Amino acid sequence: MKPRFLTGLLSLLMPAMVLAGEYDLTVDRVKIDTGDFVKEGIGYNGASPGPVMRFKEGETVRINVTNNLDEMTSIHWHGLILPFNQDGVPGISFPGIKPGETFTYEFPIQQAGTYWFHSHSGFQEPDGAYGAIVIEPEGREPFRYDREYVVQLTDKHPHSGDRIMRNLKMMPDYYNREQQTVGEFFSDVSENGLMNTVRDRMAWGDMRMMKADVEDVHGFTGLINGKGPDQNWTGLFEPGERIRLRFINSSAMTYFDIRIPGLDMTVVQADGNNVQPVSVDEFRIGVAETYDVIVRPKDEQAYTIFAESMGRSGYARATLAPEKGMEAAVPQLREPARLTMADMGGMPGMDHGSMAGMDHGGMDMGSSEDMSGMDHSSMEGMDHSNMDSMDHSNMEGMDHGSMTMGKEDKSDPFYAKGSGLMPKAANGGKFLSYADLKAQDPLYEDREPTREIELRLTGNMERYTWSINGVKYEDADPIRLKYGERVRFKFVNETMMTHPMHLHGMWSILDVGAGQWNPIKHTINVNPGTTVYMETEVDEPGQWAFHCHLSYHAAAGMFRKVIVEGGPDSTQAKTDAIAEDGGEV
Amino acid sequence: MNASKLFVAGMALSMSATAFAAGAHDGGHGHGATSGEPGKASEASRTITVEMYDNYYEPEEISVKPGETVRFVVENKGNLVHEFSVGTPDMHEAHQEEMMMMVEHGVIQGGKLNHDMMNMDMGNGHSMKHDDPNSVLLEPGQSKEVVWKFSDKGNIEFACNVPGHYQAGMYGEVNFE
Numbered sequence: 001m002k003p004r005f006l007t008g009l010l011s012l013l014m015p016a017m018v019l020a021g022e023y024d025l026t027v028d029r030v031k032i033d034t035g036d037f038v039k040e041g042i043g044y045n046g047a048s049p050g051p052v053m054r055f056k057e058g059e060t061v062r063i064n065v066t067n068n069l070d071e072m073t074s075i076h077w078h079g080l081i082l083p084f085n086q087d088g089v090p091g092i093s094f095p096g097i098k099p100g101e102t103f104t105y106e107f108p109i110q111q112a113g114t115y116w117f118h119s120h121s122g123f124q125e126p127d128g129a130y131g132a133i134v135i136e137p138e139g140r141e142p143f144r145y146d147r148e149y150v151v152q153l154t155d156k157h158p159h160s161g162d163r164i165m166r167n168l169k170m171m172p173d174y175y176n177r178e179q180q181t182v183g184e185f186f187s188d189v190s191e192n193g194l195m196n197t198v199r200d201r202m203a204w205g206d207m208r209m210m211k212a213d214v215e216d217v218h219g220f221t222g223l224i225n226g227k228g229p230d231q232n233w234t235g236l237f238e239p240g241e242r243i244r245l246r247f248i249n250s251s252a253m254t255y256f257d258i259r260i261p262g263l264d265m266t267v268v269q270a271d272g273n274n275v276q277p278v279s280v281d282e283f284r285i286g287v288a289e290t291y292d293v294i295v296r297p298k299d300e301q302a303y304t305i306f307a308e309s310m311g312r313s314g315y316a317r318a319t320l321a322p323e324k325g326m327e328a329a330v331p332q333l334r335e336p337a338r339l340t341m342a343d344m345g346g347m348p349g350m351d352h353g354s355m356a357g358m359d360h361g362g363m364d365m366g367s368s369e370d371m372s373g374m375d376h377s378s379m380e381g382m383d384h385s386n387m388d389s390m391d392h393s394n395m396e397g398m399d400h401g402s403m404t405m406g407k408e409d410k411s412d413p414f415y416a417k418g419s420g421l422m423p424k425a426a427n428g429g430k431f432l433s434y435a436d437l438k439a440q441d442p443l444y445e446d447r448e449p450t451r452e453i454e455l456r457l458t459g460n461m462e463r464y465t466w467s468i469n470g471v472k473y474e475d476a477d478p479i480r481l482k483y484g485e486r487v488r489f490k491f492v493n494e495t496m497m498t499h500p501m502h503l504h505g506m507w508s509i510l511d512v513g514a515g516q517w518n519p520i521k522h523t524i525n526v527n528p529g530t531t532v533y534m535e536t537e538v539d540e541p542g543q544w545a546f547h548c549h550l551s552y553h554a555a556a557g558m559f560r561k562v563i564v565e566g567g568p569d570s571t572q573a574k575t576d577a578i579a580e581d582g583g584e585v
Numbered sequence: 586m587n588a589s590k591l592f593v594a595g596m597a598l599s600m601s602a603t604a605f606a607a608g609a610h611d612g613g614h615g616h617g618a619t620s621g622e623p624g625k626a627s628e629a630s631r632t633i634t635v636e637m638y639d640n641y642y643e644p645e646e647i648s649v650k651p652g653e654t655v656r657f658v659v660e661n662k663g664n665l666v667h668e669f670s671v672g673t674p675d676m677h678e679a680h681q682e683e684m685m686m687m688v689e690h691g692v693i694q695g696g697k698l699n700h701d702m703m704n705m706d707m708g709n710g711h712s713m714k715h716d717d718p719n720s721v722l723l724e725p726g727q728s729k730e731v732v733w734k735f736s737d738k739g740n741i742e743f744a745c746n747v748p749g750h751y752q753a754g755m756y757g758e759v760n761f762e
Contacts, residue, residue: 142638142753144641264752266749276665276749277752294752
């Protein structure tokens with residue numbers, strides 16, 4: 001059931017057959033020009049983003065990383081399954097790479113798909129230290145395409161990461177330009193009445209949060225492959241071709257809603273792992289996630305790739321066109337999202353007495369019993385358009401007893417019911433849900449988890465502290481797992497923000513209620529007011545990072561070290577030695 | 586309740602409409618293209634085995650002569666339900682909407698077909714059976730035959746219209762010699 005075990009065995013038996021690729025990366029100070037502003041940043045081989053690293057499944061790669069900065073650096077290979085001492089997290093995998101030093105990573109490539117790499121030191125990643133990884137599979141892909149493009153997004157901010165963190169710590173709403181205004185208060189009063197409006201504002205005040213806290217860092221320029229909206233990165237195609245777009249969200253803080261007006265997108269891969277294809281009009285990509293889609297433009301015209309931030313405070317834009325210089329209309333940003341009471345469903349210690357109308361029914365999704373919204377027999381999103389002009393005269397007495405009809409609710413079970421973040425496709429069509437993701441070829445056999453670990457995602461917006469179970473990283477004990485067990489993680493989001501949780505080194509099997517077809521990912525979004533489950537086959541020894549991938553949340557303490565005890569050999573001793581070596585995270 | 590009855594009946598009707606279009610009667614699917622008509626096994630000039638995997642065919646293209654009758658032996662060697670359907674791109678596109686409804690009704694569930702649902706009597710002889718002569722819908726491990734007499738040259742593909750599969754590239758080309 002584990003192909004990578006086989007691969008490992010083969011490479012032991014036939015060392016001569018193993019391809020070895022040698023790659024060089026330099027870490028450099030670079031200039032970043034977004035079209036809106038120019039800033040100093042950090043990049044690879046002289047540019048940000050860095051190069052697309054192309055590997056082949058089955059090869060062993062050697063990557064020489066030379067640090068040309070005057071500070072420590074590191075590279076983490078996001079989503080790759082590798083020995084923990086190659087994972088690139090200072091203080092957990094290795095001490096880091098000193099200024100002027102060259103560190104050689106070496107590990108076998110045991111998977112295929114779209115991934116990315118980035119610095120795990122300080123705020124070098126938001127400052128530009130990221131790039132894409134494309135791994136060609138050993139066999140054929142379970143889909144076809146004529147050409148492919150990496151589409152790597154980021155939220156480039158004029159301020160450095162250090163400065164943003166300082167400002168957030170001083171004033172958590174420093175970068176929030178969407179604050180509710182006095183005018184909004186009075187318009188709410190006229191709509192909802194004075195007492196309701198005051199009560200609403202007080203409830204939000206109690207939580208140290210505001211309705212407009214969808215994104216806590218505004219003021220960025222969205223980039224695609226390093227190009228701002230006006231610089232318009234363009235991918236060429238011949239009409240009729242199938243194009244594979246490898247979307248990677250390398251943002252520090254920003255989720256994007258992505259659409260290509262005029263084109264269906266067929267999602268074939270999520271986080272590097274093939275999923276059963278699903279055609280959508282739009283999808284939301286969390287920070288650090290990847291989605292591969294296939295599009296087929298048939299007409300000789302340009303198409304806009306439009307990526308609006310979830311909070312609508314900015315966007316990225318690129319173009320697919322038959323010729324350079326062609327462009328299509330760029331849509332307007334939609335209205336900013338406003339959080340609702342449903343999004344604070346998970347907040348403990350709140351007085352719910354005054355919150356009539358709050359519905360917690362949608363909160364506990366993810367466990368298979370509660371997936372009523374995903375039952376195939378329910379008829380959400382059906383197209384009744386071809387029913388016109390039918391002759392209905394002979395339909396008496398038909399038995400439809402087993403069908404649950406009439407459910408017009410298109411809500412996504414991975415958002416709190418009534419959530420202000422509930423995604424909707426701009427054209428009224430299909431918006432991808434986690435519930436649509438099914439593994440194409442499950443990597444693991446389904447089995448009962450050996451135990452459950454609850455992780456409450458916690459924080460205090462007023463002090464800009466972010467934590468797990470109320471404890472920030474520097475005060476927390478590591479999470480200890482045993483090699484060979486299957487752990488069920490229960491994420492309970494008690495904050496008002498969405499957290500993309502990333503476990504290094506081992507797959508996150510997202511529970512979408514599909515049993516053995518549950519997809520495997522490396523980053524799991526947990527929306528406000530929701531509980532999400534994932535399971536992990538603990539099959540890699542060593543110690544690993546486990547954190548929220550929003551840069552400033554991770555730095556504020558929403559981070560854990562995971563120690564895997566035991567293993568196929570005596571890797572434990574090495575782990576302990578490195579643990580004491582220190583270094584920054 | 587009412588809407589549901591109308592809807593299901595609508596689906597049964599539209600599916601038979603597709604079967605009609607797939608025949609030799611130029612059933613209004615535009616461009617005047619037809620893919621041929623059901624053939625007789627006794628007239629088949631040869632047998633072509635088509636294996637279905639997740640989510641692609643082997644082979645991915647075949648050559649036929651105009652008017653030739655071919656016996657296809659279709660085997661599902663994947664872990665998911667797949668279809669083998671002969672038609673023009675427009676016919677496949679129309680059929681994909683019906684297949685989407687079959688998924689939404691729970692008729693197609695990943696690697697399984699819900700036969701009770703397929704055979705359910707919708708009244709007036711209609712059902713959600715997938716019994717068009719130009720196609721077969723197979724569970725993993727199943728094998729069935731399609732005997733097809735190709736008409737003139739045209740833009741003909743064999744395709745899997747399980748939602749997402751065609752879009753991901755599960756189709757094969759029919760080239761005319």
